[in-house]
Amino acid sequence: MTFNHEPAAQPQLRHVECPGASKSNDQTHRMAYWSWGDESDPRVLICVHGLSRQGRDFDALARMMSPHYHVVCPDVAGRGESDWLANPQNYQIFSYVSDMVTLMQHLRAARGATEPLSIDWVGTSMGGLIGLGFSSLPAEVSGARLRRFVLNDVGPRLRHEALVRIGDYLGQPMRFKDEQEAAAYLRSISPGFGPHTDEVWMALSRPLLRAAPDGEGLVLHYDPAIAEPFKTMSAESAASGEAMLWQVYDALTCDVLLLRGKDSDLLDEDTARMMTERGPRARLVQFEGVGHAPTLVSSDQLNVVSEFLRA
Template sequence: MRVAYTDWGDPDGPLVICVGGIANTARRMDYLALDLSRHFHVVCLDWVGRGMSGWMPTQGDYTLETNVESMIQLLDHLDCSRASIIGSSLGGSVAMALAARHPEMVERLVLNDIGFHMPAERRRRRAEAVARHYAFKRPADLYRRLGASAKNEGPVTEDELLHNTYFQTQWSDGHGGRIYRHDPRALQAYAEDAQVSLDQREDWDKLSLPILVLRGMVSDALLPETVEEMITKPDVTAVFVPNTGHTPSLSDANQIHFLREWLLGRGPDAHFTCLNPPSTPRHLFGAAPPPPPPPPPPPAPGA
């Protein structure tokens, strides 16, 4: 089975593996990988059935266990025994499972809008959205799709959204346009699995490593009460991204800066942080910092 990935930075540097959601490709991580590659060896993986990776023989082969095994084989292929992992949505679920079963393989863990629990009705709603078939016959069709994505991916530029959407698709002569670059059976397998709640409590309870949790503040996937419980575990930091749903893009400059500093061990010693603070009042899970003091008055003339 062919498993594709993009490779950034110095191969001798500390390894960071980036893995995306159910319908993402490795190219979604380009902006993040470009920045992190100044400090790390960054590898971004296409899940089997997505992007440039091969398709599984049957729909039943698309499982969490298959993806965990892909991660293990990737580390073996790279001749590396340990990595930090950034996982968005499905990628975070797989990373949690890997870290629980093979703690020696994971140094630090970033969970992008995913926790140990997601209610079944929210999973079903997401499954219905991602399992729809789209054929983009004109550039304008892609732009319309961007509008639907923008409310979820947050405060990023149109260029970044177009980049992500473009690399999720490929030209199809049969459809006369661009279609998503994935095996439809992979998404159907997810839709069937989404009939029940996500429950990774057993995996979560086994984790004992530095963990960064990002939550889009209007996300319906990672609930506030789940985050509140997650931060009771030692060495867990929670970050809230305003005006963002499921999932934060990880291409926004502020998000990238925060992730880089945290991976380098220079992140804030705080459970709650808000990126891109909104100009209007908004409920946050922590006290807002006091405003800076006013500048001193200028000296009087002739003083």
């Protein structure tokens, strides 16, 4: 791999080969990631997106932070430029954590590093849960130690009503005649993202689209099968995982910034407050007029994250 030593206005698309989800499954898949800034920079920022999104969601943040970090924004398996998984049941947090471990090994090898990397992590919704899972691994296994952690509108307790809302649209077979129709649909299912200009919304929407296989119109740029394991989640299963997530959260030793949309239906106020009082005692910042989840493109949101990471 040839290092890029200059911060760029646009990212480089890279790939890493990831093993199967279990030892009995030797089928590999490629995970794409968007690389910003100097790829030899020892300061590494990992930005991981939400359930049906992709790594280009972080363009604004990555562009701001790339003079100070090597910024790495993966497309989680099944999304964007990454491969789709042969077995939809592997669209699970533990599989994504495994892929992130492989990514860390890849980044370490590119640097010739023998010690675990020191990284910062920004995780939106699902990306925050992946970060929590990653943090539970010993640095000798994961290949990295978390220095600062931004949890974007997610915590150990997830409100079931929000999961049902997301499940209603996830994986639906949608087809659009053009980008404008697709952007309008994405806006209709994402009111929690808050207000955006048409130009900004199109920039957030365009990477989520690809040409339909038959060439007629556009479809969403993710594997519809990511919905299969998600739709089996019940209120009981969500509650059963809560105790484990609190245990992982309480064990965090890094600095934590918790972002919340004031109108979030996924992360309730009580959970956010508890996260400021236990474990790493996160610093909480809430944004008016936003639900689930802040998109990290407006200047107020970007400045909060930048100041925390660079403190």
